[in-house]
Amino acid sequence: MREAPGPAETSEPGFEAPCAASSCHAQRVLQTLNAYRRSGTLTDVVLRAGGRDFPCHRAALSAGSVYFRGLFAAQRGPAAEVIPVAVAVPGALRAAASASASASASASAALSVVLDYVYGAGVRLRSEDEAASVLAWAERLGVAGLRGACARFLEGRLRAANSLALRRVAAAFSLASLAERCGRVLRQAFVEVTRHADFLELAPDEVAALLADPALGVAREEAVFEAAMRWVRHDAPARRGQLRRLLEHVRLPLLAPAYFLEKVEADELLRACGDCRPLLLEARACFILGREAGALRARPRRFMDLAEVIVVIGGCDRKGLLKLPFADAFHPESQRWIPLPSLPGYMRSEFAACALRNDIYVSGGHINSRDMWMFSSHLHTWIKVASMHKGRWRHKMATVQGQLFAVGGFDGLRRLRSVERYDPFSNTWASAAPLLEAVSSAAVVPCAGQLYVIGGAGHDGVNTDKVQCFDPKEDQWSLRSPAPFSQRCLEAVTLEDIIYVVGGLMSKIFTYDPGTDVWGEAAVLPSPVESCGVTVCDGKVHILGGRDDHGESTDNVFTFDPSSGQVEAQPSMQRCTSSHGCVTIIQSLGR
Numbered sequence: 001m002r003e004a005p006g007p008a009e010t011s012e013p014g015f016e017a018p019c020a021a022s023s024c025h026a027q028r029v030l031q032t033l034n035a036y037r038r039s040g041t042l043t044d045v046v047l048r049a050g051g052r053d054f055p056c057h058r059a060a061l062s063a064g065s066v067y068f069r070g071l072f073a074a075q076r077g078p079a080a081e082v083i084p085v086a087v088a089v090p091g092a093l094r095a096a097a098s099a100s101a102s103a104s105a106s107a108s109a110a111l112s113v114v115l116d117y118v119y120g121a122g123v124r125l126r127s128e129d130e131a132a133s134v135l136a137w138a139e140r141l142g143v144a145g146l147r148g149a150c151a152r153f154l155e156g157r158l159r160a161a162n163s164l165a166l167r168r169v170a171a172a173f174s175l176a177s178l179a180e181r182c183g184r185v186l187r188q189a190f191v192e193v194t195r196h197a198d199f200l201e202l203a204p205d206e207v208a209a210l211l212a213d214p215a216l217g218v219a220r221e222e223a224v225f226e227a228a229m230r231w232v233r234h235d236a237p238a239r240r241g242q243l244r245r246l247l248e249h250v251r252l253p254l255l256a257p258a259y260f261l262e263k264v265e266a267d268e269l270l271r272a273c274g275d276c277r278p279l280l281l282e283a284r285a286c287f288i289l290g291r292e293a294g295a296l297r298a299r300p301r302r303f304m305d306l307a308e309v310i311v312v313i314g315g316c317d318r319k320g321l322l323k324l325p326f327a328d329a330f331h332p333e334s335q336r337w338i339p340l341p342s343l344p345g346y347m348r349s350e351f352a353a354c355a356l357r358n359d360i361y362v363s364g365g366h367i368n369s370r371d372m373w374m375f376s377s378h379l380h381t382w383i384k385v386a387s388m389h390k391g392r393w394r395h396k397m398a399t400v401q402g403q404l405f406a407v408g409g410f411d412g413l414r415r416l417r418s419v420e421r422y423d424p425f426s427n428t429w430a431s432a433a434p435l436l437e438a439v440s441s442a443a444v445v446p447c448a449g450q451l452y453v454i455g456g457a458g459h460d461g462v463n464t465d466k467v468q469c470f471d472p473k474e475d476q477w478s479l480r481s482p483a484p485f486s487q488r489c490l491e492a493v494t495l496e497d498i499i500y501v502v503g504g505l506m507s508k509i510f511t512y513d514p515g516t517d518v519w520g521e522a523a524v525l526p527s528p529v530e531s532c533g534v535t536v537c538d539g540k541v542h543i544l545g546g547r548d549d550h551g552e553s554t555d556n557v558f559t560f561d562p563s564s565g566q567v568e569a570q571p572s573m574q575r576c577t578s579s580h581g582c583v584t585i586i587q588s589l590g591r
Contacts, residue, residue: 030120033060037119045072047115050108054115064118066142110134114143123149128157132169139173151175158182160189164198186210187303188217194227200234204242207231211249215302221254225264232269244275252279253286253298254306260287289402290357291586296496299539300586307331308537309587311340311360311375312544312573315533315580316349318553323347324577327375329587332537337574343373344382350441352397353581356404356424360583361385364392368412372422377585386427390418396444400451400472405432407453410440415457419470433475436468441531443492443501447514449473452480454501454512457488467512481517484510489530493541495562500541505530505549509541509560509567523560523567533582539563542570545577553578 036042036057043055061068110133117123123146125131131150138146154166155178163185170179186193190210193199202210210216211228218224228246232239247270255264260283270276286298300306309329317324327340348365355361360375368391374383388406395409395416404422408415417434435453442456451470458464463486469478487504494500499512500522509522525543532546541560548554555577557570 027120033057034116034119034121037115047111049111050106052108054111056115060119064143066144067140069142106130106133110137114138114141114146117146117149118143123153125150125153128154128162128166128169131157135169135173147173147175151178154178155181158185160185160192161196162198163189163193164196164202187213187215190216190218190227191223194223194230199227200231202231204239204245207242208245208249211246213301214299217303218301219305220256221251221301221304222256222259222263225250225252225255229267229269236269240269240273243269243273244279247276247279251297251299251301252283254300254304255283257287290399291355291584296539302333305588306586307333307589308584309338310535310537310542310544311581311583311585312533312577313353313360313362313581313583314343314348314351315545315577316553318576320547320551320553320578323349324575324580326575328574331589332542332570334589335571340375341381343375344384345371345373348393350393350579351581352395352406352409353583354397354399354404355583355585356399357402358585360581360585361397361404361422362581363388363397363406364395364409366393369393377587386422386429388420388422389429389431390416390420392416392418394440394457396442396453398444398446398451400446400470401449403472405444405451405470405472407444407451408435408439408442408456414438415440415459421472432472433470433477436477436479437464437466439464439466439468441488441490443490443503445492445494445499447494447499448497450514452492452499452512452514454492454499455483455485455487455490455504463488469514480514481519483512484519487530489547491532491534493534493536495536495539495541498562500534500560500562502534502541502543503530503532503546505547522562523565525558525567526569527556529554529556531578533577533580535582535584537584544582545573545580547578552576 037055040055043057045056045058047054047056058072062072110130113123113125113134114137125134131153135147135150138150154169158166158181163182167179167182170182211224216224228250232243232246252260252264264270265280291298300308309331311327311329313327315324316322325342327342329338329340343362348369351362351365353360353362358377361372363372370387370391372385372387374385376383390411392409392411395406397404397406406420408417410416415438417438419432419434420429421432422429437458439453439456439458443454445452451472453468455464465482465486467480467483469480485504485506487506490501490503492499492501497515499514501510501512505528507525507528509525511520511522528549529546533544535542543558545554545556553576555573555575557573558567559570560567
């Protein structure tokens with residue numbers, strides 16, 4: 001016959017003591033075991049590391065360590081067996097041992113921390129070096145939970161001065177969170193990081209990867225150049241061969257021209273490096289021609305005082321009745337719109353706009369205007385410059401080899417073949433060879449030193465598919481392969497020697513490769529558009545506003561990334577706009 005339960009029992013199945021009581025009991029047991037360990041009471045195994053013995057309990061070690069669980073399950077040694085324990089710490093993680101602590105003492109101290117944790121006494125770490133050693137023990141012995149505790153300690157000690165060392169720790173032990181935080185500190189405090197000895201001891205691959213980061217937290221590119229040269233000069237005989245490789249990641253066109261002349265071109269190491277000369281010539285071309293040179297190294301890093309901004313000028317309102325007076329700069333990274341001074345005499349439409357050496361030029365416009373205005377990005381104001389010889393609108397402008405070309409258009413009576421060339425140094429216009437066929441509302445775009453006029457409205461207003469190519473050196477036009485469309489109200493940009501064409505109420509982005517004279521299709525747009533603004537910013541094609549297939553202006557913004565082939569919708573413009581100017585310049589974010 002079954003006895004009735006006593007006062008300490010229950011007849012309910014699955015009964016458990018309250019969690020709080022269980023936790024307190026377990027903690028008391030661990031505290032007692034740890035006290036026994038420290039006094040050598042009831043211990044049945046001895047660990048030896050760094051010349052020091054640690055009496056322990058097999059059961060406690062087996063419960064807290066995968067390594068010891070396997071070891072004791074396979075062996076049945078005598079009580080108080082002495083087991084030498086050693087964990088090799090990778091060279092990159094070895095403590096930069098202080099004079100007061102030998103390597104063996106460091107090993108024994110780290111094992112002591114591990115045993116404290118196994119016996120429930122928590123983790124007490126004193127330095128990054130000790131934490132790295134404890135991590136190595138924890139990995140070798142399979143102590144769950146200790147890895148995370150060490151990682152959190154290291155994250156709390158992370159500073160610019162130790163960010164490179166801790167990044168190596170993170171890589172060695174696959175600590176993703178610590179690695180991400182180290183990367184963030186390296187970027188944000190790049191200048192301070194490069195002043196420490198750890199930077200000078202980096203491998204060439206590590207230096208190159210650091211200099212290549214587009215998110216380096218530098219206000220000016222001079223800091224990146226100086227860091228690269230400091231690393232090379234630390235061991236010039238052995239490292240001078242890395243100069244070209246490192247300099248490829250320094251954005252030389254962003255240096256101040258005076259600094260480039262005095263500190264870069266005059267540098268003895270660089271003067272002796274023939275491989276570096278093309279990079280210096282590229283920077284020179286950018287200083288003379290501006291962004292027309294097209295070097296990716298001319299693009300500001302993400303957190304510089306300078307940034308690429310898209311400038312939208314004027315245009316027509318939703319119904320196309322009002323001419324908008326606004327000029328605004330948009331910074332894609334921060335999604336901020338910054339107002340700029342309005343264009344004087346803005347009551348015009350279908351004018352042409354382009355950028356030349358980081359200034360913005362606007363010419364012509366309804367009706368038959370010869371005026372040209374320049375927005376000086378340095379003075380932050382509009383300046384009237386020399387007028388064109390011929391009044392025109394529905395024309396386009398583009399820059400080639402440091403000069404500006406006004407191409408075709410309409411004068412109120414007929415479409416124009418005439419082309420004019422503007423020299424900003426002399427502030428004068430001169431006639432260039434006329435188009436093979438008069439066009440208005442065509443796409444006009446420079447690429448690889450030549451000018452391409454694509455489509456447009458030709459004779460009697462009939463759209464054309466012709467591609468007219470101008471060689472400024474020969475002052476001569478020729479025809480290339482026709483476009484796979486016959487449209488007007490087109491826009492085009494060049495990115496990495498490929499021309500991208502949109503507009504004309506087409507739903508596709510077309511590509512043209514001048515090197516092979518071949519047309520292709522890049523992507524499909526969500527909806528057809530014409531008379532839109534198109535520019536290149538941050539390595540992407542930006543499409544802003546334009547008229548839809550109902551003839552109304554839109555505030556839509558899309559970006560096309562050639563590297564992924566994806567079109568993405570962006571936040572809308574401030575207002576619906578079409579037939580507006582749209583260019584990219586570099587501007588100080590402090591404005």
